[in-house]
Amino acid sequence: MEFELWYLIVVPVLFVAGWWFRGLDQRQRDTERQPGTYYKGINLLLNDQPDKAIDAFIEVVKLDPETIELHHALGNLFSRRGEFDRAVRIHNHLLNREDLPAHERALALFELGNDYLKAGIYDRAEDSFKRLLNEPEYHLDAMRALLKIYCTEKEWEKAIEIANTLEKQAGENHQVEVGHFYCELAAIQMRGKHFDKAREELNKALKVDRHSVRALMMLGDLSMLEKDPQTALQYWAKVETVSPEHLTLVMAAMAQAYDAIGQHEQALNLIHRALDDHSSAETLSIALDLITKSEGEESGKKLLQEELARRPSLWAYEKLSELKLKDNPQDADLQLLTTLLKPYVSRPGRYRCSHCGFKAKGFQWLCPGCSSWGSYSPKREEEV
Ligand SMILES: [Zn+2]
Structure with missing residues (x-):
């Protein structure tokens, strides 16, 4: 009986002591290894030797939550400072660590994709974001990043596919953008003199965005290329109905089309109407x-x-x-x-983006400053 009581008290005490000593051992090993590496790394950072600092941080033998966080913070710091090669090095190092937990791996891949995106290395950014499509936590953000890449790379068909999927999966509205993507495809066909294919694309643009001024303007241009000023005038008249302020952009072409069909009086009426209204x-x-x-x-x-x-x-x-x-x-x-x-x-005067205020000499459908579609007013800013 006495032996059993002793047993019941000592075994838990030994167990707790063992656990504590194990923790002490771990803490000692950590203080021996990590603070030294940290101090060395921080010292190098402060002494403006970032590459050596990265080497020091990468030397950290064991990844625990604190060191992973440090790597992420450091990578983001370099990325924000525009030092993308260093940010890529840190994030790549994290990704190559076999002991990295899965959710941290996905985060590192997302950050790596953003490093490549900001550095303008689009093929690698695309590869990173494509790999994230199977990660539920990053799926939608990866799609948005891919949409940005396809727009920059002028891969309009892929952009349409992604935008449509985002509409379905995230409930986002990309109608205006998709309308512009079809117009971009139409412009390529027009340059190649494939007028029927161009018309197909423009009709698709109007199907997704029935107020697409750009599609109507281009259908007018297309009709002129096909030597059909009458039809061109019908499309341009619709431009004035849909968005009267865009008349300034088509009035010269309209006046020439009226002259081409012998209706000079109509051309003069149009000019005077534009002067009165705009x-x-x-x-x-x-x-x-x-x-x-x-x-x-x-x-x-x-x-x-x-x-x-x-x-x-x-x-x-x-x-x-x-x-x-x-x-x-x-x-x-x-x-x-x-x-x-x-x-x-x-x-x-210059044309100005209504979203970010970026000014341009010529009228733009896509803002070079903030990448918004259709954000330019067709009216120049009067500088006089
Ligand atoms: Zn803008």
Whole structure:
């Protein structure tokens, strides 16, 4: 009986002591190994020797939650600083560790994909994100990253496939983008003079985004390439219905199409309607160009005088002075006036992205600054 009591007390005590000594041994081994490596690594980082610091951190023999976290933090630090080769080294090292837990491996692969994406190494980024498609936690983010890659790489068919899948799986709306992807495919077909295939793509664009101004504009361009101005005018008229402010982008082509079918009066009506509804230096510049070409400089001057009476602007006044100077090249007053006015009006306004404010000389369907589709206003920012 006494022996049994002793047994019941000592065995748990030995068990607890063994566990504690094992922990002590582990703690001692950790203090012997990891702090030394950490301090060395941190010291090297502080001394601006990042590559040697990475070597030191990679030397850590055993991966435990703290060291894994350190690797992730370091990799992200390099990535944020734009030092992608170093970030890739850290994340690749993590991925190659056989003792890395599965969820940490997926995170390292995701970070590696982002390193490659930011560094512009798209084939490797694509490979990393494709490998993540089977990881439920990263599946949707990997798809979004792949969509970004396919857009940058102009792989429109793959982009359409991914965007459609994201719509189904994540409930996201990519209609406008997909419309643009079909327009991009149509543009390729148009360049190759495969007009039927181009029309197919543009009709697909209108099917996913029935308000696609770009598809309507391109269908008009396509009809002109096929020498069918009547049909072109029908599409461009739809542009004005869907988005009146885009008229400025098609008015020159429309006026030429009216002239091509002998309806010059309609071309003049269109020009005056555009000036009434969308008054700007841009509209007036296009109108002046069209009128001067079709009716001569006298009509151009008349147009400017009418506009100055209705909506006085420095731009119109400078253009009128220029035209007058052509008639009287020796007129010193006119010479001085146009010289003084020119610096203020010669610079055309820029198109501006409504999302990020990125400015561009020409109208853009895809913003080079924030990669948004259809975010540019068709109206130039007036700089005068
Ligand atoms: Zn933008």
